[in-house]
Amino acid sequence: MLNSNTIFDFASHLIHHSNHQKKTVFRFTLIELLVVIAIIAILAGMLLPALNSARNKAHAASCINNIKQFTLANHSYENDYQVICPVALSSSGPYFYGIRTGSMGNFKYDLTSGGLLHEYVGKVALLCPTWERKYQLGDPTAAKGAGGIGINRLAFSGTIGDTDLSISNGRTKPEAIKNPSSIVLFGDAAQSWESGTAYLCPNGVAMRGDGPGTTHFRHSSFANLGWLDGHVEPKHFLGGDKGTMVGYFDLTTKPFNPNYTE
DSSP states (O other), X not given: OOOHHHHHHHHHHHHHHHHTSOOOOOOOOHHHHHHHHHHHHHHHHHHHHHHHHHHHHHHHHXXXXXXXXXXXXXXXXXXXXXSOOOSBSSTTOOBSSOEEESOTTSOEEEOSSSSTTHHHHOSOOOXXXXXHHHHTOOOXXXXXXXXXXXXXXXXXXXXXXXXXXXXXXXOOOGGGOSOGGGSEEEEEBBSSSSOXXXXXXXXXXXXXXXXXXXXXXXXXXXXXXXXXXXXXXXXXXXXXXXXXXXXXXXXXXXXXXXXXXX
């Protein structure tokens, strides 16, 4: 019969016996180690692009969702004020995306409150996640720039007045737009990867005179755009600066012109 003492004695015998056996030590050669390292490097090289692609797609999807919130908030603004949401109420704000404080060269942007759209979306940072990561905006309550999403502007300016023909001029009524599904209102905007803007401008408009516009195709050559009827549609880069991917998706100003109809 086996009992605990028998089992213990047998285990002790094995241990004692093994201690008298010649130990065999296995070691990797340098070539084998290099082969393993090379295999790991190859696998990492195959996986990292897939991981980056998945991350970029997730950021693009999040950006689409944020722009959708912009368009829905604009509909609520229209219902309350009978005009399309303007770029700002005055040259000093508040702006559609939030509040800007400070002075030239040292502006700070609160993207989480105080904007014309925050009344409808709550205390949410109005920004594009891809732009936030790439541009390193910092604290969204005191960011170093706007959130990478611009509003329809026919001139590179946030000053509204009687000569402003943009739909974001603070006096354009929704019913005045003949084809809202063809007019863009919000979208990915920038001047370069180092300089943002809250002005979404068509081809022919830029900060310094004539330029390729300010639509920023930051999502694998696509820009996410929110249209006046509320739908969000990505558009592919058609032309502009391929280095910064700032440019236009239409050679004309049709998608920005309130009087445009098909």
